[in-house]
Amino acid sequence: MPEFTPFGALNPALATLGAVVAFYAVFRLVTSLLNGLKAFFLAGPLGLSANVKNYGDWAAVTGATDGIGKAYAEQLAAKGLNIILLSRSEDKLNNVAAEIESKYSVKTKTIAVDFTGGEEIYTKIAKEVAGLSIGVLVNNVGISYRFPEYFHEIPDRQKMLMNMLNLNCMSVTQMTSIVLPGMLDRKKGIVVNVSSASGMQPSPLLTVYSATKAYVDYLTRALQTEYASKGIIFQSVLPFFVSTKMSKIRRSSITIPTPTAFVRSALATLGIEDRTNGCLSHSIQGWVVDVAPAWLVNKVTVSMHLGIRKSALRRLEQKKVN
Numbered sequence: 001m002p003e004f005t006p007f008g009a010l011n012p013a014l015a016t017l018g019a020v021v022a023f024y025a026v027f028r029l030v031t032s033l034l035n036g037l038k039a040f041f042l043a044g045p046l047g048l049s050a051n052v053k054n055y056g057d058w059a060a061v062t063g064a065t066d067g068i069g070k071a072y073a074e075q076l077a078a079k080g081l082n083i084i085l086l087s088r089s090e091d092k093l094n095n096v097a098a099e100i101e102s103k104y105s106v107k108t109k110t111i112a113v114d115f116t117g118g119e120e121i122y123t124k125i126a127k128e129v130a131g132l133s134i135g136v137l138v139n140n141v142g143i144s145y146r147f148p149e150y151f152h153e154i155p156d157r158q159k160m161l162m163n164m165l166n167l168n169c170m171s172v173t174q175m176t177s178i179v180l181p182g183m184l185d186r187k188k189g190i191v192v193n194v195s196s197a198s199g200m201q202p203s204p205l206l207t208v209y210s211a212t213k214a215y216v217d218y219l220t221r222a223l224q225t226e227y228a229s230k231g232i233i234f235q236s237v238l239p240f241f242v243s244t245k246m247s248k249i250r251r252s253s254i255t256i257p258t259p260t261a262f263v264r265s266a267l268a269t270l271g272i273e274d275r276t277n278g279c280l281s282h283s284i285q286g287w288v289v290d291v292a293p294a295w296l297v298n299k300v301t302v303s304m305h306l307g308i309r310k311s312a313l314r315r316l317e318q319k320k321v322n
């Protein structure tokens with residue numbers, strides 16, 4: 001017999017289904033809140049995070065001379081790992097390496113490569129790192145658009161698309177391919193892949209950037225499942241805004257951490273979260289994106305990106321006039 005409610009007859013099968021869906025939604029929310037609590041409040045004080053020192057003598061970090069990559073290099077050195085720094089500019093590499101050696105008394109090795117390149121750079125990197133016990137690989141290097149833009153209006157489009165795919169996707173894939181066999185021989189290793197919150201949902205006007213970051217996230221999640229039983233941790237990190245040269249945001253705030261604060265928090269989640277937005281304020285934003293309807297996220301994203309595009313184009317026009 002159907003029950004009568006203020007909204008009409010209640011179908012028992014539909015009611016059961018509704019209860020199951022509601023229970024699942026609450027269960028997901030509670031587990032992600034508990035995970036957040038563990039990762040951001042308890043992991044540090046209780047020493048729950050993976051101890052990177054147990055995984056090998058060296059850490060390799062791509063895009064290691066600025067922003068998030070530099071913060072990973074410094075904080076892994078502070079934990080006692082020798083650091084392989086990979087970036088484009090030789091001068092910046094030498095400066096950061098000297099800084100790290102003197103501050104943390106560890107060894108460093110620099111490899112100057114332009115990750116927009118092809119196969120040849122990976123042959124060079126493989127030769128340079130051969131024989132080193134790399135316990136941690138941080139695939140951080142990446143580029144975004146200069147400002148949000150319609151796909152067909154991206155300046156110098158052919159070149160820019162090639163560069164972005166090589167930097168954001170090929171580097172992560174090839175670096176993992178170089179380092180993973182050694183980790184498997186030693187039956188331990190950590191690979192941190194820096195994706196982006198832009199990869200959590202399609203991000204119109206940053207279309208290709210968003211798609212490359214979804215690639216990084218999917219690659220990492222599949223590899224985590226493939227290699228979890230073999231002692232390898234793969235972690236996908238999906239930050240929202242961090243105050244770096246890339247984001248062009250100089251001033252940090254609660255929602256826009258400095259690279260140092262962001263990486264301190266993200267490193268504490270190692271071994272606890274396979275997929276993380278990296279810090280509490282970003283995780284809260286991540287939960288909102290996850291539960292909000294896709295159409296609403298799209299609408300907000302498009303309007304935000306159109307606003308940023310408008311101001312960027314205005315600034316470019318002003319530069320031309322002056």
Ligand SMILES: NC(=O)c1ccc[n+]([C@@H]2O[C@H](COP(=O)([O-])OP(=O)(O)OC[C@H]3O[C@@H](n4cnc5c(N)ncnc54)[C@H](OP(=O)(O)O)[C@@H]3O)[C@@H](O)[C@H]2O)c1
Nearest residue numbers: 063065066067068088089114115142196241242244246247
């Ligand atoms: N900042 C954010 O708000 C944000 C948000 C989400 C995700 N992310 C992701 O976080 C990662 C790091 O971003 P970031 O903001 O820290 O960037 P950043 O401050 O601009 O630093 C970029 C680093 O990459 C190196 N690099 C740039 N182009 C290179 C190339 N062609 N070849 C070799 N190295 C190159 C730079 O070295 P040189 O100076 O020598 O070129 C520098 O060390 C990226 O994957 C990005 O997508 C950032």
